[in-house]
Amino acid sequence: MEHVIDLDAVGQVFGASDGGRIVALQGVDLHLRKNEFVSLIGPSGCGKSTILRLISGLLQPTSGQVRIFGMPVTEPRDEIGMVFQKPTLLPWLSVLDNITFPMKHKYGRVTDAEHARARELLEMIGLADFGHKRPGELSGGMQQRVSIARSLLHDPDILLMDEPFSALDALTRDEMSFELLRIWNERPKTVVFVTHSIQEALLLSDRIVVMSARPGKVDDIIDVPLPRPRNMATLTDPIFTQMANDIRVQVFSRTPA
Amino acid sequence: MEHVIDLDAVGQVFGASDGGRIVALQGVDLHLRKNEFVSLIGPSGCGKSTILRLISGLLQPTSGQVRIFGMPVTEPRDEIGMVFQKPTLLPWLSVLDNITFPMKHKYGRVTDAEHARARELLEMIGLADFGHKRPGELSGGMQQRVSIARSLLHDPDILLMDEPFSALDALTRDEMSFELLRIWNERPKTVVFVTHSIQEALLLSDRIVVMSARPGKVDDIIDVPLPRPRNMATLTDPIFTQMANDIRVQVFSRTPA
Amino acid sequence: MRALASRYASALVFIVVLIAWQLICQFAQVPEYILPAPSAIVSAAIGLGPARWFEHAAATLQVALAGYLVAIALALPLAISITRSPLLSRIIMPWLVVIQSTPIVAIAPIIVVTLGAGWLPRVVITTLIAFFPLVVSTALGLASVPAELVELSRSLRASTSRQYWQIRMPYAVPYLFSALKVSITLAIVGAVVAEFVAAEKGLGYLILFSTSSFRVPVAFAALALLVLSSLVLYGLVRWLQARLFPWSQNAGH
Amino acid sequence: MRALASRYASALVFIVVLIAWQLICQFAQVPEYILPAPSAIVSAAIGLGPARWFEHAAATLQVALAGYLVAIALALPLAISITRSPLLSRIIMPWLVVIQSTPIVAIAPIIVVTLGAGWLPRVVITTLIAFFPLVVSTALGLASVPAELVELSRSLRASTSRQYWQIRMPYAVPYLFSALKVSITLAIVGAVVAEFVAAEKGLGYLILFSTSSFRVPVAFAALALLVLSSLVLYGLVRWLQARLFPWSQNAGH
Amino acid sequence: ADKLTVQLDWLPGGDKAFVYAGIEQGFFKEEGLEVTVLTGRGSSDAVTKIATGTADVGFAGLSALMMAAAEADVPVKAVMSLYSKQPDALFTRASSSIQSLKDMEGKTVAMPTFSSSNALWPVVLKKNGVDVSKIRVIKTDPSTMAPMLAQGRVDATINWVTVGPAFVDVLGQAKQELAILPWTQFGLDGYGWSAMASDKLIKDRPEVLQRYMRALVKSVNFAIANPAQAAKDLQANVPEANAAVVQAEFESSIPLLKNEVSEKFGFGTFDPALLQATWGWVSQSMDYAADKVQPEQLVDRSFLKP
Ligand SMILES: Nc1ncnc2c1ncn2[C@@H]1O[C@H](COP(=O)(O)OP(=O)(O)OP(=O)(O)O)[C@@H](O)[C@H]1O
Ligand SMILES: Nc1ncnc2c1ncn2[C@@H]1O[C@H](COP(=O)(O)OP(=O)(O)OP(=O)(O)O)[C@@H](O)[C@H]1O
């Protein structure tokens, strides 16, 4: 099968304000297949966000190469959608306008179909009443949901999500997870999903990339053999519980970052 | 036993930019005892952050009354420390200066003891090498840890923490939890802790306040009979697992926000 | 009562100042050729007749507004160019500083000689005086956009022009308006300076004419009208901001 | 090579402009009393002798810097008062607009007659011209502090003065410096205007005196020195910012 | 009608009343001229504007034209003299004891920065044997002069006699009386304010200039005969002017227009000797070589004959 995203021996070093250097990534090799759902887990500061920024083309690696559809990434590309770790909403736009913003920003106009879709997504994230509010009037979790809805409005080939559910309660989180799976099923795409929840990673992914820190590198890549479609029942599947424990043990056996 | 924090029939209504009104809280009664560790859990947008802001005196309730040590709260008070939902670091200060900032800001100077304590805390949050970096050079989870360290530097009677561990991986999260318990044990204080993790709430708290949304109100207050001191073993205690399941069922039986 | 007092505080203070002024002039016997009393100013103003006042005020305001609009039309593209390219910024900025720090009165003869004695040199002078704060403040606003919003735009592969129009410009609105407020008063001052250099009518001309014949009350009446125009235009800019960009007022997004 | 060209781009453009100017004056036969050629300006400058230039430049720069410092000393407390209390803001702002939009030349007699013809009125005039952008921009910066940082400060129960010194002021540094850059050039212009009103030496005086005796090249030499001083002072302000507040340069915290 | 732009050297004060009289009485129209009046900001400004073609004709001090000629090649000629005496004067309070230049020692005098009187001052003092260094000079904006004199901030100011009436007004408010010491008293002689025309006009449209000159002479004569009407005519064009002051100002300029010099050589003419004397003052005050300018080359007398 053809690779959609390739990271070959990627290293990333940042120069810091105090004159020091921060080695964020070292020798990272990653090869993601078409329409694969991959999760990244790893300790805080191991370089997960950095990997997403490298794939999106927002950042150029200091060594190694990042390719998408086989082409070296030198700048952001059209087929990528992104959920940032911070909600990153535009404070002067209403919630609805924030959701349709990618269309406005990319193409200069928002079609009626997109407006309708935005309202659908608003419903899905449970904020139907908040369409005309400003981001500043939402709670942290609400803002995060708006930024997820924004990334789902257009239908990119590659979706990069940086801890999208971190500020959500368990219930909302599960709902959003299943919604995401449904959308991914309907319109397959390659998803790279950063999370700190092993359950979440297992529930959603085809493969889980386990990283470690200082310097950030890939420790292990785990295949998730759970059958699809996944649903509430998956959460009680013995393989699920077993794998969750295994990964937890693996993660906890490391030294902390 | 005397109450440290009292919320009596507290309601909070926000006027919104689109002319509408958002009822954030309605008829909330809460009475917290001295040196109690209480967690707030509830769906996104149910008013957890609002409750913290009311207790801290940053916000005045639109109805009802908030009292601390029996006195109505009309403005922020000295004995309160706070971890905000967003890290809220000062971008122009180094990490160490951010940690000692409360002292600088409150008293105009930082003692040597406090400097030493700041370095200790830096070690504790696993960022010993990052003391002279700027917040913009840290990952999301690192920033969050810095803001936790900042709240722990001084020793307030009341500590309000808004989802302090949301951006941390499981390992770091557990470490930080145990550290928090250790500190709370050494220097007892009343802690109000917002989280979306039922496990975390169980591990840490004396009582768990379960909230529901639209409008935000208190659904249930659950006593946690797990013995203290709690540690890794607590996580495998059958009461722990049982309660976690019970609460999950209770939470999941609600309609979503 | 309290709220009312606070609402009309500025008007109140204004009236108090006016009365104090009148009393001081009357009792301290301040000579009219130094500081005329408000009553003297009012009667001098009435003496000239409304039609003539209108003519002078219209001349000045036309120049001020034309210069202001040209300044805005110049400053925005300049601010954008500066923030867009460090090279352009290095080339353009020193020249802007050169223009800004050139005392216009010194080069006014060149301007008048080159552009003739009509309204054109006056508009040019006004523009030269009013545009620098606009450029500097807008450029700062455009450059201050949080990195994450720029990354959002870049990740969407939006054209730079959309990045400017939909992200940087809205973000810079409070900066822009802060400069628009400074500049509108500078535009009025600019028009007056231009009239000092070459004009046959206008409030600035009237001030020059009256002070040089030591008829200070008329000059003060013209000054009052000028200041009033400034206040009204300043208020208008504020009102526009409140109307068009209500979110930009308490800044701090 | 490319990088080098980009580094010295502004110097290069400057030299090109200078050469073009010289050529145009020579070949288009522009009369010297309108626009003297650079060569004529240089020889006029040499004619006057360095001691004399130093004297004039020192006089102007003293006034400009004194006025600038006074403006800063006035503007910061004013900006703080304005952001601290809406009532004060409503009372103070209109008066600032009034002062800002008053053409100084119009009130020159009052200033000179009240304060005498020494350096004091010159400093006052310079201050009046330079301080408004400082107030407006600093006030904007102080008010733009993100709500969460203010909440942090409030939750710490810090005194308002600490809130200003440790949170609002640092946050406002980019705004302050943007205004400091505008104001330093205004201070120079202000000193020149003040010398137009009353002075026995200084570059502004020299410009006025030379143009009235048709020594336009000398006037231009004075102008050039003035602009050069402006550029140097502007560069100094930038350097200070880079030195003292390196984090404030690319703004967008 | 032929269009002609007339450049004044300052604002439309009383001394310019005859120009407006010419307009209102139709003298220019009779000659088929349609004139536009531009105000100016000093003699050098006026000379520059005529030189560059912003205006065709105008008025300025002859010394300004001489200075201009000494510094550069200006295409402007003086075509008619208006003031055959220099208008510069020392203004003091009558109550002060200043009767002569000698009395100025130890005193303070204010003068406008850009006035040509500036340069003349030391020369006049020298001629009268007064030590320049003993007099404190303040250079300020013209609008500050009368108030400073009235308030006693200075002991004297240097102005043209034509602004005397405005000073009388101001000093009157301070219960003071004005004393005027014209510099002619101290030996200053030469031509002052003159009518000028651009070389271009002289070359391309000489008969237009001829007609303009005719109208101008008529206007001056009319104004001298009817100062009150001339003041009204000025006010018709410049409503903010005060007719009474304008009339007084113009009247105080009549002795400069019509006096023993103009009687002797005829109004408007340039006597070669007096012309040379004028240059003598300029060259001394500005440190020019005596032969730097040939004053004869700066005047064109060919339009004086009717
Ligand atoms: N702009 C930057 N300048 C300097 N160092 C940086 C910068 N961005 C990231 N880093 C460093 O790179 C490392 C990886 O950061 P990254 O944000 O990718 O971590 P992460 O895995 O996303 O962590 P988290 O789970 O806490 O979000 C960190 O050590 C961080 O300090
Ligand atoms: N400044 C404000 N203006 C208007 N509405 C607000 C404001 N702050 C909060 N709200 C509203 O109050 C409600 C509760 O918000 P709050 O931030 O307390 O929720 P929360 O429980 O902390 O949610 P989360 O878990 O997502 O952080 C939300 O519906 C929100 O829209």
Ligand SMILES: [Mg+2]
């Ligand atoms: Mg991250």
Ligand SMILES: [Mg+2]
């Ligand atoms: Mg919250």
